[in-house]
Amino acid sequence: MKRDIFQAIADPTRRAIIALIAIQAMTPNTIAEHFDTSRQAVSKHLRILAECEVIKQEQKGREIYYQLEISKMKEIDEWLEQYRTIWESRYEQLDTLLAELKQQENKELKI
Amino acid sequence: MKTAEVSTPSDQEVLIKRSFDAPVNLVWQAYTEPALMRRWLTAMPGWSMPVCDMTTDVGGKYRWRWRDDANGVEFGFTGEMLEVAPHAKIVHTQVYDPGTMGGSMGDGASIITVTFNETDGMTNVATLIKFASKEDRDAAISTGMTDGMEMSYKQLDEELAVMKVRTPAV
Numbered sequence: 001m002k003r004d005i006f007q008a009i010a011d012p013t014r015r016a017i018i019a020l021i022a023i024q025a026m027t028p029n030t031i032a033e034h035f036d037t038s039r040q041a042v043s044k045h046l047r048i049l050a051e052c053e054v055i056k057q058e059q060k061g062r063e064i065y066y067q068l069e070i071s072k073m074k075e076i077d078e079w080l081e082q083y084r085t086i087w088e089s090r091y092e093q094l095d096t097l098l099a100e101l102k103q104q105e106n107k108e109l110k111i
Numbered sequence: 112m113k114t115a116e117v118s119t120p121s122d123q124e125v126l127i128k129r130s131f132d133a134p135v136n137l138v139w140q141a142y143t144e145p146a147l148m149r150r151w152l153t154a155m156p157g158w159s160m161p162v163c164d165m166t167t168d169v170g171g172k173y174r175w176r177w178r179d180d181a182n183g184v185e186f187g188f189t190g191e192m193l194e195v196a197p198h199a200k201i202v203h204t205q206v207y208d209p210g211t212m213g214g215s216m217g218d219g220a221s222i223i224t225v226t227f228n229e230t231d232g233m234t235n236v237a238t239l240i241k242f243a244s245k246e247d248r249d250a251a252i253s254t255g256m257t258d259g260m261e262m263s264y265k266q267l268d269e270e271l272a273v274m275k276v277r278t279p280a281v
Contacts, residue, residue, distance in 0.1 A: 004245070006122030080117045080125070086155065087115045087127050087238075093151035097141055098133035105137070 005076050008052035013037065014045050018068060021055065025067035120239070123248055127238045135198045135229035138236065142201065142225065143167045157181060167195050173203065176210065185210035190220065201225045205240075207251075217250040219243020 009015055013035065020026065020034055032042040046066060049055045054072050058065045116128045131138055141147045149163040158177045165173035169192055176187030187208040194202035202224045207216035224239040242248040 004122065006119055006245075006248070009119055010121045076119075080119070083125060083127060084115055084117045087117070087129070089156065090151055090153055091115055091129050091131075093153065094138075094141055095131065097147060097151050098131055098137055101137045101140065101147075102133055 003048065003051040003053075005052050005054060005072055008049050008054040009076065011045070011048075013041075014049055017042075017045055017049060018054065018073070021066055022068050022073075025058065025065040027063050027065055031066065123242045123245060125240045127240075128235065130233050130235045132232075133234055134232055135227050135234045138227055138234040139198050142227075153177070155179075161185075162187065167192060167201070169193065169195055174208075176208065184212050186212040186214070190223075193222070198229075199227055215250050217243060217247025219247050221247070221251075 009018070016035070017031060020031060028039075028043060028046060031046065032039045035042055046055070050057065050066075052072075054069055055066045056069055058067060114129070118126050118128075120126050141151065143165075145163045145165050148165070149160040152163070152175065153160065155177075158179050160175065161178050162174055162176035165171070165175075171192045172189065173192065174187065174189045176185055178185045187210055188205050189208050190204040190206055192201070192203045194200060202222065204220040205223050206220045207214075209215065220243055222241045222243075224237075224241070226237045226239075228235045228237075242251060
């Protein structure tokens, strides 16, 4: 099965892993220490993230470090940012409209 | 009240959440009366909404179309109402109508679920967009990318214009 970035961010633990290693590259052990779930579960999430090409491994001495593929994350962030922009601009107009409707309703109640 | 929250609950869905400072009956009105809806459901700055036909009966069809007032380019969405629970929930299909703008968002219909929830006079609105397939989602991404980029550039232009005015000439 072909993995993609949406699978990477669909899971809360994976999102937390992404947030964690966004700050700095970490070994699987260090990452696992941040979670209550088992090492195996964290390893599975790391494998999925690697298959989604959201994180990559880097060998430093005897340790393996995981780091974030920023460019891959940017792809999805740009797309979601468009939803945020368009919906926020709509909602701001909806705020204005709702304020008007509320005012009208108040007037009607007074009369 | 805070700005819209966008997340991806699964690899085929996008969820948009926002709360409004109004009771649910008014929010419902703004979502179901075409004359009110066209006042806020805009496409992008500088676009108008010449067509906003809709009924909120189950099985009823709707048609939304937007026009770029600068060059007359149009696009829209059409669909059918699947579920309507007053003051609580609207579920409808959504198909991209390329109009004169072109582009594609895939062949399948997306399913849009809007839920309304009032607490202490504030109404929380959650909009879940479920794409028919991953292919459709990817098509939406590529179409959205181009439009979104154009829009961002326009906004950037406006920002820059404002900055120019603010920055005193040295």
